[in-house]
Amino acid sequence: xxxxxxxxxxxxxxxxxxxxxxxxxxxxxxxxxxxxxxxxxxxxxxxxxxxxxxxxxxxxxxxxxxxxxxxxxxxxxxxxxxxxxxxxxxxxxxxxxxxxxxxxxxxxxxxxxxxxxxxxxxxxxxxxxxxxxxxxxxxxxxxxxxxxxxxxxxxxxxxxxxxxxxxxxxxxxxxxxxxxxxxxxxxxxxxxxxxxxxxxxxxxxxxxxxxxxxxxxxxxxxxxxxxxxxxxxxxxxxxxxxxxxxxxxxxxxxxxxxxxxxxxxxxxxxxxxxxxxxxxx
Amino acid sequence: xxxxxxxxxxxxxxxxxxxxxxxxxxxxxxxxxxxxxxxxxxxxxxxxxxxxxxxxxxxxxxxxxxxxxxxxxxxxxxxxxxxxxxxxxxxxxxxxxxxxxxxxxxxxxxxxxxxxxxxxxxxxxxxxxxxxxxxxxxxxxxxxxxxxxxxxxxxxxxxxxxxxxxxxxxxxxxxxxxxxxxxxxxxxxxxxxxxxxxxxxxxxxxxxxxxxxxxxxxxxxxxxxxxxxxxxxxxxxxxxxxxxxxxxxxxxxxxxxxxxxxxxxxxxxxxxxxxxxxxxxxxxxxxxxxxxxxxxxxxxxxxxxxxxxxxxx
Ligand SMILES: Nc1ncnc2c1ncn2[C@@H]1O[C@H](COP(=O)(O)OP(=O)(O)OP(=O)(O)O)[C@@H](O)[C@H]1O
Ligand SMILES: [Mg+2]
Numbered sequence: 031x032x033x034x035x036x037x038x039x040x041x042x043x044x045x046x047x048x049x050x051x052x053x054x055x056x057x058x059x060x061x062x063x064x065x066x067x068x069x070x071x072x073x074x075x076x077x078x079x080x081x082x083x084x085x086x087x088x089x090x091x092x093x094x095x096x097x098x099x100x101x102x103x104x105x106x107x108x109x110x111x112x113x114x115x116x117x118x119x120x121x122x123x124x125x126x127x128x129x130x131x132x133x134x135x136x137x138x139x140x141x142x143x144x145x146x147x148x149x150x151x152x153x154x155x156x157x158x159x160x161x162x163x164x165x166x167x168x169x170x171x172x173x174x175x176x177x178x179x180x181x182x183x184x185x186x187x188x189x190x191x192x193x194x195x196x197x198x199x200x201x202x203x204x205x206x207x208x209x210x211x212x213x214x215x216x217x218x219x220x221x222x223x224x225x226x227x228x229x230x231x232x233x234x235x236x237x238x239x240x241x242x243x244x245x246x247x248x249x250x251x252x253x254x255x256x257x258x259x260x261x262x263x264x265x266x267x268x269x270x271x272x273x274x275x276x277x278x279x280x281x282x283x284x285x286x287x288x289x290x291x292x293x294x295x296x297x298x299x300x301x302x303x304x305x306x307x308x309x310x311x
Numbered sequence: 312x313x314x315x316x317x318x319x320x321x322x323x324x325x326x327x328x329x330x331x332x333x334x335x336x337x338x339x340x341x342x343x344x345x346x347x348x349x350x351x352x353x354x355x356x357x358x359x360x361x362x363x364x365x366x367x368x369x370x371x372x373x374x375x376x377x378x379x380x381x382x383x384x385x386x387x388x389x390x391x392x393x394x395x396x397x398x399x400x401x402x403x404x405x406x407x408x409x410x411x412x413x414x415x416x417x418x419x420x421x422x423x424x425x426x427x428x429x430x431x432x433x434x435x436x437x438x439x440x441x442x443x444x445x446x447x448x449x450x451x452x453x454x455x456x457x458x459x460x461x462x463x464x465x466x467x468x469x470x471x472x473x474x475x476x477x478x479x480x481x482x483x484x485x486x487x488x489x490x491x492x493x494x495x496x497x498x499x500x501x502x503x504x505x506x507x508x509x510x511x512x513x514x515x516x517x518x519x520x521x522x523x524x525x526x527x528x529x530x531x532x533x534x535x536x537x538x539x540x541x542x543x544x545x546x547x548x549x550x551x552x553x554x555x556x557x558x559x560x561x562x563x564x565x566x567x568x569x570x571x572x573x574x575x576x577x578x579x580x581x582x583x584x585x586x587x588x589x590x591x592x593x594x595x596x597x598x599x600x601x602x603x604x605x606x607x608x609x610x611x612x613x614x615x616x617x618x619x620x621x622x623x624x
Binding site for chain 1: 361366398399401405406407408419422423
């Protein structure tokens, strides 16, 4: 009886983490894209252009239809997950590393370092992110690496803010003073004693930012400023599919749906983690 | 020569003076007790010595020397965890909640690169054994939350003494603990320090502890030292009226109190309200007009800052 109850409770708890499961599934799809995708995402077939979902030809099935060049939409959506997720992960890592370093240094060293760094953060935060991104891409040029750099450049201040506030709160705790009394220098105090203790909130921000980065990448690619063809990108697919929305709705709809699910799962997961951490306090 | 020499130390928070001209000497291997009521500047004096004052506080005057050489920030960074160690009042919150206690005991060795993490880990286990923690190998892998307050205090002592420092500053190391284990832990600390030849600056409210552990006593009031003497003479014949009052606060088993347990009249004034001249004069039964100017700390071995010291019997 009680075993059944606890089993139900446990599965309820596992279910309440569905955003994590969905996100995990999408990440797996991205990792194993070459094996999962039924066709080569770049192979064109001019005889099978703009076909409906479920269209069959010579043993191959276009489950989600084909696009204007006869490429398989399903395969392109799966490979698009790769682009989206790798751009998002790399830009989160890069902006996170920069932002966390800046925020921790400002919060721990205080004084003029704090003034200079946090003023810089304020300046960056006062520029609308998407505008800054568009301007820098226009200067650097589009492409996979540049998109990551641009996203990192625009997003690090958010990590800096969070890391700064958290570090201020932790730096006065007695254990930090004890580690200094034991001879730990600034790098050791920051890395060994402060960072692990502020990792929770930073992880929440990183998860929420991941969703945002997916959207930003799609937005840039939609505008033609992101990753370049023939690389499959959801944003680029949306942009092309828009022209065919009346005749071939599937070209834009499925990448749009994938984008929606990925962003949704990241945001819900971030919120959920935030709740848990909040409760832990 | 003295190991540590503090001369005319002043600490301020902005314009507000919190520690005002403190002199303090510690010789190698001796235990010096720093006593005084809450707010008298004991912790600030200790933190100044370690170079660990928090943001907003600064040393505005005086000199602190170790082995006759001034302690600069760079030298302090080298000495903390080697020749200098400090332990604090709150044993549980003074440990990193996410780091196994073994690693925290090894901190000073690793921070100074004096041992590989493996060697340091082995030494930490050995040190945990010496401070009386059962099953040290298993305990070393646990987090502070899995240990009791008393055990955490033992961990902190182990961490402080693993580098065999020449000076240990212990800021009310047992006030947060259960009365029954306070004495035990203090005795342990005294024993281990004596073994390693470590001098101890012991900050405490507890005159009973002072009588038991200290070689010399330094009494602070209102951010200044009012009396400094070897423990015997100080207890036998305190010269400063404040010290005399402090001593009367000790309950004595052999001499049951005729009056209620003695409490010093009035409150410690906050640093903003310290009077001109002798700062104790607002609570002192012997105060006169002369006390409006500042008394100097005078004497050789038994030094006192008072215009009307208690008569020696
Ligand atoms: N950051 C600060 N800013 C302003 N005043 C401070 C600050 N830190 C301490 N003080 C004040 O300095 C005085 C001395 O503080 P200190 O901590 O040295 O006292 P203490 O003798 O250690 O007392 P206790 O026995 O309560 O630990 C106190 O009145 C305290 O309020
Ligand atoms: Mg104190």
